[in-house]
Amino acid sequence: MSPRITRRRLLGTSAAAVAAAAGGGWLARSGLLGPGEPGRLLPSQVPLPRPYQVPLPVPPVLAPVRSDATTDYHEITQRPATLSILPGLPTEAWTYHGSFPGPTIRSRTGRRTVVRHRNTLPHPTVVHLHGGHTPADSDGYPADLIMPAGGSTPAHVGHHAGHHAGHHGGHEPGRISVGERDYTYPMRQRAASLWYHDHRHGHTGVAVWRGLAGFHLVHDDEEDALRLPAxxxxxxxxxxxxxxxxxxxxxxxxxxxxxxxxxxxxxxxxxxxxxxxxxxxxxxxxxxxxxxxxxxxxxxxxxxxxxxxxxxxxxxxxxxxxxxxxxxxxxxxxxxxxxxxxxxxxxxxxxxxxxxxxxxxxxxxxxxxxxxxxxxxxxxxxxxxHDDPGLPERLSHIEPLDPARAAVTRTFHFQLRPDHGWTINGHPYRPGRPLARPRLGTTEVWRLISDFHHPVHVHLDPFQVISRNNRAPGPYDAGWKDTVDVRPSEAVEIAIRFTDYAGTFMLHCHNLEHEDMAMMADFTTT
The missing domain is CATH 2.60.40.420 (Cupredoxins -  blue copper proteins)
Structure with missing residues (x-):
C-alpha cells in the first residue's frame, strides 16, 4: 500500500512525474508510491472473517433463451440484490441477474451471441465485453447508456452523454436506450477468457465495485482438440x-x-x-x-x-x-x-x-x-x-506482428497534470475527440508512456507487446493481450492490427478510479 496521496499532492508532483516518464527515475527515488503499487486502503468497518472458511462458488452458466442456425440469444436483468458475502451480514449489491459475479456466458467462435440487457437498477448503465472483438454499436461506448426501465433521462445524464463523435460505421456514440439494449457479438475471434462489466462514463469504478462484472468464455475447435482440463x-x-x-x-x-x-x-x-x-x-x-x-x-x-x-x-x-x-x-x-x-x-x-x-x-x-x-x-x-493427459509442447500458432511494417507509430502519455488531473496526451477524456484514426487492415505501433502505474486497455483488437523501455517484453507479456501493465516511468511498445469494424472505440487506463477521473481517449477506425 502506498503512502497517503491527496489530490493536491498528486497535482503538485505531476510535472516531475511527467519528466520521470520520459526517462528519469524520479518516482522510484521519491518514495511517493513506495514500491510502485497504486491505491490507498479503504478499511472495512466490520470484523473480517478468517480465511478458508467457505467453499469456492462457481458462477452459474447462463443458458440461451433461444437459438437458431447462427445465433444464441441470452437475456440478463441488471437489478439490485441482497447477497450473503460476510457471515451474518446482508450486502446490497448491483448485479447481473441477481448474483456477483454475474452468470457466465459461453460462446463459440464463429457463432453469433446476442445478449439483451434490461436495466432495473436506479442508475444508467453501459455494458462492455472486455476482450471482445465487437462492432462499435455493441462495444459499450461509455456514453451509450441504458437508462433504468420505466424511468426518464435526467438532464445531467442526457447532457453528459450527448457529446458524441459523429456517425462512424453505422453507429453514433452517445445513443441512449431506455430499459433495455441488445448487444451483438459476432465472435470472430479465437477461444479466450473474456469478461463483461459496466462501462458508464465517470461511474465505472462504483458500478464494478458494487457488483457489475461477470465472465464470458469463448470456445473453439483448436482449444477443444488439446484435451485441456474441462x-x-x-x-x-x-x-x-x-x-x-x-x-x-x-x-x-x-x-x-x-x-x-x-x-x-x-x-x-x-x-x-x-x-x-x-x-x-x-x-x-x-x-x-x-x-x-x-x-x-x-x-x-x-x-x-x-x-x-x-x-x-x-x-x-x-x-x-x-x-x-x-x-x-x-x-x-x-x-x-x-x-x-x-x-x-x-x-x-x-x-x-x-x-x-x-x-x-x-x-x-x-x-x-x-x-x-x-x-x-x-x-x-x-x-x-485421476490420470490426465499432459500438456502439449505446442498450444497454438501466434502470428507475430512485424513492427517494421507498421503504417504509423503513435505515442500516448498517461500523465497526471496540474490543470486537468489524469490525462492521455495532456487531455482529460472528452467524448468525440479521437486521439487516433487508424485505418482498417493496417498495423500500428503504439508507445504507451506512464508516470504512475497504469494498466492500459485497448478496445476492438488484441495486441502484442514488443518491448519495455526498449528492451524485451516482460515475463507476463506473452501472447495476445488487450490490457498491459505499464509501470511507473516506463515506456511499453505494442503492435496492433485493426480489423473488421469501423467506428469509435476506447483506449484507457483500467485503474477504474483513473478511468472515471478522465484517463480515457477515443480512437476511430476508418
Whole structure:
C-alpha cells in the first residue's frame, strides 16, 4: 500500500512525474508510491472473517433463451440484490441477474451471441465485453447508456452523454436506450477468457465495485482438440478486493453519493483498495480438488489492486503453468513461480495438484499484499487421483506482428497534470475527440508512456507487446493481450492490427478510479 496521496499532492508532483516518464527515475527515488503499487486502503468497518472458511462458488452458466442456425440469444436483468458475502451480514449489491459475479456466458467462435440487457437498477448503465472483438454499436461506448426501465433521462445524464463523435460505421456514440439494449457479438475471434462489466462514463469504478462484472468464455475447435482440463476442472477465478461498512454494505469513497459528479474523494484518487479479497464473490474461499490437473481462469477484477500470485507450498519446478493470456492460447506453455496480474488482465493457468500429497492445503497467496490481503484462496487436496493427459509442447500458432511494417507509430502519455488531473496526451477524456484514426487492415505501433502505474486497455483488437523501455517484453507479456501493465516511468511498445469494424472505440487506463477521473481517449477506425 502506498503512502497517503491527496489530490493536491498528486497535482503538485505531476510535472516531475511527467519528466520521470520520459526517462528519469524520479518516482522510484521519491518514495511517493513506495514500491510502485497504486491505491490507498479503504478499511472495512466490520470484523473480517478468517480465511478458508467457505467453499469456492462457481458462477452459474447462463443458458440461451433461444437459438437458431447462427445465433444464441441470452437475456440478463441488471437489478439490485441482497447477497450473503460476510457471515451474518446482508450486502446490497448491483448485479447481473441477481448474483456477483454475474452468470457466465459461453460462446463459440464463429457463432453469433446476442445478449439483451434490461436495466432495473436506479442508475444508467453501459455494458462492455472486455476482450471482445465487437462492432462499435455493441462495444459499450461509455456514453451509450441504458437508462433504468420505466424511468426518464435526467438532464445531467442526457447532457453528459450527448457529446458524441459523429456517425462512424453505422453507429453514433452517445445513443441512449431506455430499459433495455441488445448487444451483438459476432465472435470472430479465437477461444479466450473474456469478461463483461459496466462501462458508464465517470461511474465505472462504483458500478464494478458494487457488483457489475461477470465472465464470458469463448470456445473453439483448436482449444477443444488439446484435451485441456474441462468440466469441473475448468474453473473461472474472479479476484476482487472490496471493503464493507458496518451494516454489511459495500463501502466506496464516492465524492458524490448521488452519482451526479464522477470520482472519489481526494485520498483515493490513485485507486481504491479493499481489505477483503473476494474470489467469485466469496471471502478467501477454499476448493476441494482431486489429485489432477485443473485449469484456473484467473481474472483480476479489482478496481486498482495488483496481485503477485503464488502457490504455497510451491510445486516442484513452478506450479503455475500459463497456457493462455487475455486473447487466448499461448504458442507454448510457460511455467511461473509467481504471476503479476494487474486490473483487467487474465491468465489461464494449469495447476497439477497430483504433485501434492492427499490432505495438503495449498494456498494461493498474494506476495504484494500484507495481513489479510496476502491471502487469496486455498485448495484442499483429496485422495482421489485421476490420470490426465499432459500438456502439449505446442498450444497454438501466434502470428507475430512485424513492427517494421507498421503504417504509423503513435505515442500516448498517461500523465497526471496540474490543470486537468489524469490525462492521455495532456487531455482529460472528452467524448468525440479521437486521439487516433487508424485505418482498417493496417498495423500500428503504439508507445504507451506512464508516470504512475497504469494498466492500459485497448478496445476492438488484441495486441502484442514488443518491448519495455526498449528492451524485451516482460515475463507476463506473452501472447495476445488487450490490457498491459505499464509501470511507473516506463515506456511499453505494442503492435496492433485493426480489423473488421469501423467506428469509435476506447483506449484507457483500467485503474477504474483513473478511468472515471478522465484517463480515457477515443480512437476511430476508418
Amino acid at each position: 468440466g469441473d476442472r475448468d474453473i473461472p477465478i474472479m479476484i476482487a478486493d472490496r471493503s464493507f461498512a458496518a451494516n454489511g454494505s459495500l463501502r466506496y469513497p464516492l465524492i458524490d453519493p448521488d452519482l451526479r459528479t464522477p470520482g472519489v474523494t481526494d485520498p483515493y484518487m490513485n485507486g481504491v483498495l479493499g481489505d477483503v479479497i473476494l474470489v467469485n464473490g466469496a471471502p478467501w474461499p477454499v476448493l476441494r480438488t482431486d489429485r489432477a490437473r485443473y485449469r484456473l481462469r484467473l481474472l483480476n477484477a479489482s478496481n486498482a489492486r495488483r496481485y503477485r500470485l503464488a502457490l504455497d507450498p510451491p510445486a516442484p519446478g513452478g506450479g503455475l503453468v500459463q497456457i493462455g493470456s487475455d486473447g487466448g492460447l499461448l504458442h507454448r506453455p510457460l511455467t511461473h513461480h509467481t504471476i503479476d496480474i494487474a486490473p483487467a488482465e487474465r491468465f489461464d493457468v494449469v495447476v497439477d495438484f497430483s504433485r501434492y500429497r492427499p490432505g495438503t492445503r495449498v494456498r494461493l497467496v498474494n506476495r504484494l499484499g500484507t495481513g489479510q490481503t496476502a491471502h487469496v484462496m486455498a485448495f484442499d487436496i483429496t485422495d482421489a487421483t
